[in-house]
Amino acid sequence: MLPLQKLDQLARRYGDLDELLCRPDVLGDRNELAKINKERADLEPLMTDYARYREVERKIAEDIAARSDPELRELVELELPELEAEKAKLETSLQLLLLPPDPAEHKNTILEIRSGEGGEEAALFAADLFRMYSRFAETVGWKVEILNLSESATGGIKECIALVTGKDVYARLRFEGGVHRVQRVPATEAQGRIHTSTATVAVLPEADDIDVQIDEKDLEISIAASGGPGGQGVNTTNSAVQIQHKPSGLIVKCQDERSQLKNKSKAMKVLRARLLDIEREKQEAATSAERRGMVGTGERSQKIRTYNYPQNRVSDHRIRLTLNKLDRIIGGDLTELVTALRTHRQAALLQAAGGEGIHGLSPGADGSLGD
Numbered sequence: 567m568l569p570l571q572k573l574d575q576l577a578r579r580y581g582d583l584d585e586l587l588c589r590p591d592v593l594g595d596r597n598e599l600a601k602i603n604k605e606r607a608d609l610e611p612l613m614t615d616y617a618r619y620r621e622v623e624r625k626i627a628e629d630i631a632a633r634s635d636p637e638l639r640e641l642v643e644l645e646l647p648e649l650e651a652e653k654a655k656l657e658t659s660l661q662l663l664l665l666p667p668d669p670a671e672h673k674n675t676i677l678e679i680r681s682g683e684g685g686e687e688a689a690l691f692a693a694d695l696f697r698m699y700s701r702f703a704e705t706v707g708w709k710v711e712i713l714n715l716s717e718s719a720t721g722g723i724k725e726c727i728a729l730v731t732g733k734d735v736y737a738r739l740r741f742e743g744g745v746h747r748v749q750r751v752p753a754t755e756a757q758g759r760i761h762t763s764t765a766t767v768a769v770l771p772e773a774d775d776i777d778v779q780i781d782e783k784d785l786e787i788s789i790a791a792s793g794g795p796g797g798q799g800v801n802t803t804n805s806a807v808q809i810q811h812k813p814s815g816l817i818v819k820c821q822d823e824r825s826q827l828k829n830k831s832k833a834m835k836v837l838r839a840r841l842l843d844i845e846r847e848k849q850e851a852a853t854s855a856e857r858r859g860m861v862g863t864g865e866r867s868q869k870i871r872t873y874n875y876p877q878n879r880v881s882d883h884r885i886r887l888t889l890n891k892l893d894r895i896i897g898g899d900l901t902e903l904v905t906a907l908r909t910h911r912q913a914a915l916l917q918a919a920g921g922e923g924i925h926g927l928s929p930g931a932d933g934s935l936g937d
Contacts, residue, residue, distance in 0.1 A: 691722075
């Protein structure tokens with residue numbers, strides 16, 4: 567059941583905002599104008615669907631009344647099922663729009679990929695994963711900026727940290743975090759045997775200064791010559807920056823740029839994101855079992871997906887989804903996987919919410935139920 571009384575309350579607020587936007591005192595105050603415009607923009611999708619819901623309800627009532635007219639009965643019987651189906655879709659859409667938003671949904675993202683078990687083959691798989699995410703980012707118009715990169719001797723990746731910027735990055739990548747497993751015959755395998763290797767992926771919403779306050783006294787910063795493949799100019803300058811956050815013990819190193827200042831700025835981005843992630847995990851540890859179990863626990867140690875090359879198969883173990891198009895997925899076609907994971911989360915959000923936590927009317931809820 568939709569909370570129609572609360573929807574009507576939000577509709578009245580939406581109307582009030584339109585009136586406020588016509589007032590000279592509001593138009594002359596840039597801060598107030600921006601605040602009201604944002605609130606209106608946040609409510610607009612909900613109000614658009616609600617207006618259509620009311621219109622569909624009105625048409626259904628008219629059709630039911632028109633059944634008694636022999637001349638209209640046939641037309642009504644054809645139209646009613648379509649209207650009922652649209653009403654059901656609108657109810658689901660409204661329920662989702664009413665859920666309190668996760669403030670991290672629209673943030674840019676720190677993407678961390680590291681080779682796991684499997685030696686050089688694991689490093690090569692980590693490189694494949696980074697290319698997969700980079701190609702997906704390109705298709706949706708995102709930008710990928712490498713913050714730190716450590717390569718293996720064979721061209722694989724020991725560790726890659728990148729900043730992904732664009733529209734709804736964290737909302738679409740949030741469930742990629744975990745252990746990814748690959749099953750394939752390595753190029754160095756003379757007997758043609760299938761090997762299993764792993765790589766880990768961490769997806770952290772980028773933290774703003776307001777999200778995480780860091781005291782400079784808590785930082786230990788050291789400078790060193792950058793490491794990497796021999797002969798590169800990056801090795802000739804003391805530009806690598808390592809930052810240790812003493813209270814948490816976190817250590818971040820960045821060496822991708824020749825400039826110390828740029829490397830320090832990038833390292834601070836990563837440090838802020840990791841500290842924010844720790845804080846979010848503390849908050850979510852207190853949530854219900856339903857919320858923690860939504861799409862896995864979000865623990866880094868959890869095996870979330872298997873890429874089986876001989877069978878051209880990708881299996882996501884959290885939602886029991888198997889797709890026989892590994893070649894397309896590893897090439898960056900992640901849309902079906904991302905959509906399936908988000909849909910699963912939305913269904914669990916509705917079940918966990920149980921009709922509570924209405925958008926705009928339940929302060930303090932963040933809607934982040936199970937990274």
